[in-house]
Amino acid sequence: MPEGLQDGPNxxxxxxxxxxxxxxxxxxxxxxxxxxxxxxxxxxxxxxxPTASSHLAKLMDGGLLSVxxxxxxxxxxxxGPQVAAMLEAIMGVAASVxxxxxxxxxxxxxxxxARVCYDHLAGEHAVKMMDGFVERGVIVRDGRTVTLxxxxxxxxxxxxxxxxxxxxxRRPVCRDCLxxxxxxxxxxxxxxxxxxxxxxxxxxxRREKDSRxxxxxxxxxxxxxxxxLA
Amino acid sequence: MPEGLQDGPNxxxxxxxxxxxxxxxxxxxxxxxxxxxxxxxxxxxxxxxPTASSHLAKLMDGGLLSVxxxxxxxxxxxxGPQVAAMLEAIMGVAASVxxxxxxxxxxxxxxxxARVCYDHLAGEHAVKMMDGFVERGVIVRDGRTVTLxxxxxxxxxxxxxxxxxxxxxRRPVCRDCLxxxxxxxxxxxxxxxxxxxxxxxxxxxRREKDSRxxxxxxxxxxxxxxxxLA
DNA sequence: GGCATAGTTTGATCTCCATCGAAGCGTGAT
DNA sequence: ATCACGCTTCGATGGAGATCAAACTATGCC
Numbered sequence: 001m002p003e004g005l006q007d008g009p010n011x012x013x014x015x016x017x018x019x020x021x022x023x024x025x026x027x028x029x030x031x032x033x034x035x036x037x038x039x040x041x042x043x044x045x046x047x048x049x050p051t052a053s054s055h056l057a058k059l060m061d062g063g064l065l066s067v068x069x070x071x072x073x074x075x076x077x078x079x080g081p082q083v084a085a086m087l088e089a090i091m092g093v094a095a096s097v098x099x100x101x102x103x104x105x106x107x108x109x110x111x112x113x114a115r116v117c118y119d120h121l122a123g124e125h126a127v128k129m130m131d132g133f134v135e136r137g138v139i140v141r142d143g144r145t146v147t148l149x150x151x152x153x154x155x156x157x158x159x160x161x162x163x164x165x166x167x168x169x170r171r172p173v174c175r176d177c178l179x180x181x182x183x184x185x186x187x188x189x190x191x192x193x194x195x196x197x198x199x200x201x202x203x204x205x206r207r208e209k210d211s212r213x214x215x216x217x218x219x220x221x222x223x224x225x226x227x228x229l230a
Numbered sequence: 231m232p233e234g235l236q237d238g239p240n241x242x243x244x245x246x247x248x249x250x251x252x253x254x255x256x257x258x259x260x261x262x263x264x265x266x267x268x269x270x271x272x273x274x275x276x277x278x279x280p281t282a283s284s285h286l287a288k289l290m291d292g293g294l295l296s297v298x299x300x301x302x303x304x305x306x307x308x309x310g311p312q313v314a315a316m317l318e319a320i321m322g323v324a325a326s327v328x329x330x331x332x333x334x335x336x337x338x339x340x341x342x343x344a345r346v347c348y349d350h351l352a353g354e355h356a357v358k359m360m361d362g363f364v365e366r367g368v369i370v371r372d373g374r375t376v377t378l379x380x381x382x383x384x385x386x387x388x389x390x391x392x393x394x395x396x397x398x399x400r401r402p403v404c405r406d407c408l409x410x411x412x413x414x415x416x417x418x419x420x421x422x423x424x425x426x427x428x429x430x431x432x433x434x435x436r437r438e439k440d441s442r443x444x445x446x447x448x449x450x451x452x453x454x455x456x457x458x459l460a
Numbered sequence: 461g462g463c464a465t466a467g468t469t470t471g472a473t474c475t476c477c478a479t480c481g482a483a484g485c486g487t488g489a490t
Numbered sequence: 491a492t493c494a495c496g497c498t499t500c501g502a503t504g505g506a507g508a509t510c511a512a513a514c515t516a517t518g519c520c
Contacts, residue, residue: 011317012254014324019246020478028241038497051479053498063327072487072496082323085408087241089319093312094244097293250508268467281509283468302466302517 017062018090022047023055027064027078027087032185034175035068035075043117114214116207120192121199121214129195129228130186139174139187146174146187156191159227161198166190199224247292248320252277253285257294257308257317262442263349265298265305311401311418314348319408342411344435345442350422351429352407353444357414359425359458369404369417376404376417386421389457391428396420429454 018024025045030036036044042052056076059065066079078084114123121129133139138156140149148163156163166173175189187195196214199205204220207213216224248254252275259266259274266274272282286306289295296309308314344353351359363369368386370379378393386393396403405419417425426444429435434450437443446454 011258011320011324012249012251014320014327015245015247015254016249017245019242019249021242022478024242024245047478048480049497050481050499054478057498064323074497080326082326082408086316086319086323089316089408090241090244093294093316094241096312097244097309252508277508278510279467280469280511284508287468304467 014062014064014086017059017064018087020055021045022051023059026052026055026059026076027083028091030065030076030078031084031087032176033078033084034188035077037073037075041076111213114205114216116196116214117186117188119196120186120188121196122186123214125216125224126186132229133187141176146176148174148191159198161191161194163191166194195228244292244294244316247289247294248317250285251275252281253289256282256285256289256306257313260295260306260308261314261317261348262346262437262440263308263314265307267303267305271306308348311348311405315405315407315418318347318352322408325411340443340445344444344446346426346437346444347407347416347418347442349426350407350416350418351426351444352409352416353411355446355454356416357409360416361414362459363417371406376406378404378421389428391421391424393421396424425458 018027022045026041029041029044038052038056039049041056042049045052045055047055056065056067059076060067064079064083065076068075068077112123114121114125116122117126120126130139134141134146136151136155137149138152140147153163163173172189173191174187175192176185176187186192199214199220200207202220202223203217204224205214205216208215248257255275256271259271268282268286269279271286272279275282275285277285286295286297289306290297294309294313295306298305298307342353344351344355346352347356350356360369364371364376366381366385367379368382370377383393393403402419403421404417405422406415407418407422408415416422429444429450430437432450432453433447434454435444435446438445
């Protein structure tokens, strides 16, 4: 069947790369434009590190991703805007074709509410919190880059988080992370991680074993809201 | 491990449909906008009829195709312009990362110059035309959304295209579609289709049989340029 | 009716690849 | 040095799906 057809280039190869659920999740996670590490992407895709590594190699080989080694981390990103445009187009078709909403399910519901995204909080609570930060000028958003606002340092200091200390690592203090359950974004970066630490340390919520779910207790939730949503 | 985490639309499902070589060949064959029978598509894909039938059922189920029974034939077609746009976008990525296509080839050259993209014109001519429209304010671009500019209606009316009539369908009048041969975009939507209709009606160009190629005649080309590029 | 053509369905086969555990290899910290 | 951590490679397993032949259905033709 050597059939010399193939109008344009190898469309099937590219599409099949996106056609695997794990890889599709990784790619959508990278749609923020931010670069993510292999571990973060593994978590986002719901697979183990070796599996993720294999997928990343394939995506690299297919030219969809670029990588930057930094210390012992490897930051993966979409190789260019063309790839992002393609993903948008596919999303467009997928959205128009089928509401296809899989039943939310009980597990999904709690996941939507609050879950861990690598090392920070994601889900509705996280999105609300992020919105509040921006509205109050604690955090300033410029497109997809977010930074600590003028009121930020004192705001977090009052809540027991020393933002100055977070700047030590190479990691950005603030980063924006797209939420799959809501169409909005939440706070990642060192600050996002610190906030989650605080939530767990205060025992406002606990992590379910072997799951990304973060389960708030009733009074934990109100404490959290009083602290970070007001 | 149940990590079902769809980002909303099921992008992996759609992409995996395109990700099979046989299906990809069928879809690209349908990019001409014409409807083809199952047998023709089987031939185009290089598989037997049963296999093709199975693929067509999957594509139907995924919402990428529509079908019309006529006598003992079943005519399959792309379910809409959105699907065509997605395919073009995938082609764009595949072309840009293309591991050195064997050679441009004569067929490929004419495709780059002018071809059909579902129901509108694509290729260098189409991109130049789109650029001219935007530059002259006939069409206004805002990011990826394009709309008819203030001068648009009279511009097209003078050229025999009634833009008011185009608004009747649910389809957008203007739409932006990525070109895989050039890295720019061209005009799709009802208006894009109307322009192609005009080009063919005036016999400035004719469509090659069983191909996406649009072949301009020498004087047809100058007439086209005088009309839509000036 | 009877035959031919267009398509689908069924069932069985076979290949490919996603997945994970374990081991290997860097880099950074102590 | 030594340990910890991030990531990749290796090897084995399992499952999904692409494929075709043959049987079946439906339509058109005579």
